[in-house]
Amino acid sequence: MTRVDLAAVACSIARTVDVLGDAWSWLIVRDLTIGLGRFEDLRKDLGISKQILTDRLANLQQHGIIERTEYQSRPPRHEYSLTDRGRALMPILVSLTQWGDTWMSPDGPPMIFTHHACGRPGLALACFGCGEPVTAGDIDLHPGPGGRTGPGTALIAQAFGGNGPAPGG
Amino acid sequence: MTRVDLAAVACSIARTVDVLGDAWSWLIVRDLTIGLGRFEDLRKDLGISKQILTDRLANLQQHGIIERTEYQSRPPRHEYSLTDRGRALMPILVSLTQWGDTWMSPDGPPMIFTHHACGRPGLALACFGCGEPVTAGDIDLHPGPGGRTGPGTALIAQAFGGNGPAPGG
Numbered sequence: 001m002t003r004v005d006l007a008a009v010a011c012s013i014a015r016t017v018d019v020l021g022d023a024w025s026w027l028i029v030r031d032l033t034i035g036l037g038r039f040e041d042l043r044k045d046l047g048i049s050k051q052i053l054t055d056r057l058a059n060l061q062q063h064g065i066i067e068r069t070e071y072q073s074r075p076p077r078h079e080y081s082l083t084d085r086g087r088a089l090m091p092i093l094v095s096l097t098q099w100g101d102t103w104m105s106p107d108g109p110p111m112i113f114t115h116h117a118c119g120r121p122g123l124a125l126a127c128f129g130c131g132e133p134v135t136a137g138d139i140d141l142h143p144g145p146g147g148r149t150g151p152g153t154a155l156i157a158q159a160f161g162g163n164g165p166a167p168g169g
Numbered sequence: 170m171t172r173v174d175l176a177a178v179a180c181s182i183a184r185t186v187d188v189l190g191d192a193w194s195w196l197i198v199r200d201l202t203i204g205l206g207r208f209e210d211l212r213k214d215l216g217i218s219k220q221i222l223t224d225r226l227a228n229l230q231q232h233g234i235i236e237r238t239e240y241q242s243r244p245p246r247h248e249y250s251l252t253d254r255g256r257a258l259m260p261i262l263v264s265l266t267q268w269g270d271t272w273m274s275p276d277g278p279p280m281i282f283t284h285h286a287c288g289r290p291g292l293a294l295a296c297f298g299c300g301e302p303v304t305a306g307d308i309d310l311h312p313g314p315g316g317r318t319g320p321g322t323a324l325i326a327q328a329f330g331g332n333g334p335a336p337g338g
Binding site: 006009010011012013015017021033036041044047048093095096097100103104105106107109110112113114116118120122125127128129131133134136137138140142143145146147153155160 | 199254261264273313321
């Protein structure tokens with residue numbers, strides 16, 4: 001794979017997928033969300049090698065997304081859980097799931113999200129300003145204060161030229 | 170990378186990241202959303218090789234996420250645009266962006282999403298049933314009708330045992 005340094009790209013999408021760019025990482029986060037946190041359970045659930053799982057867990061821990069605790073000392077056994085930073089990935093899990101449900105799940109959704117308070121399914125993006133549900137065509141994109149021109153965003157400022165207000169800062 | 174066949178895992182997250190598991194694919198979708206669609210513009214913006222870009226575009230086209238049109242015939246030049254299936258990725262772009270904005274953007278958000286109708290920023294997950302905003306802790310997960318036990322979901326049914334109603338079908 002090429003390495004333009006994704007972490008150095010002034011783009012929150014690039015920074016996020018740099019940390020969570022691997023399919024197994026997403027499935028580990030899914031399993032921790034559901035409550036599968038022991039190393040051996042994760043390995044069995046995902047069907048991957050110890051080495052792959054160890055690598056992905058180390059990367060997630062290094063980025064502050066999960067934390068490890070020992071639940072048995074002889075022999076030592078560990079389990080993993082999401083940090084606040086990790087739990088905050090939930091809206092991404094929901095949106096990844098919804099796209100897969102809509103476009104790639106002929107047998108119906110494998111997993112369903114419901115709102116704890118009212119018990120109903122059907123989470124969707126809404127505008128926090130006016131409360132209305134929002135779909136792709138309702139969203140405008142604008143440059144923000146953290147934007148910079150560089151590898152990964154070399155032409156974006158130019159593309160934004162006709163598509164919104166000037167950068168915020 | 171190991172290959173448990175992600176496309177065969179009964180999980181909408183696995184199916185989605187199998188198609189869009191690569192960082193460059195997400196940045197290509199981002200650029201097409203902003204309006205950068207010409208091959209040469211994508212290459213310049215992302216700073217990647219023609220080969221990498223060609224591979225990722227072919228994969229996205231094969232999965233029905235983008236379509237290609239010739240905008241000049243001599244010499245032939247192509248531009249790419251999102252299909253309906255591709256435009257439906259927007260909520261994922263928004264959620265990837267928001268996590269990166271919150272946890273990895275010390276200079277502020279590089280890009281801002283606003284609601285076209287009211288002009289305000291601040292898109293968030295809400296419950297379609299009751300209209301209330303929803304955060305990670307407000308969401309319950311349940312098995313759905315498309316769930317199956319297999320590689321990638323070997324223990325999930327068991328983990329769901331104490332965490333919701335029986336599968337829907």
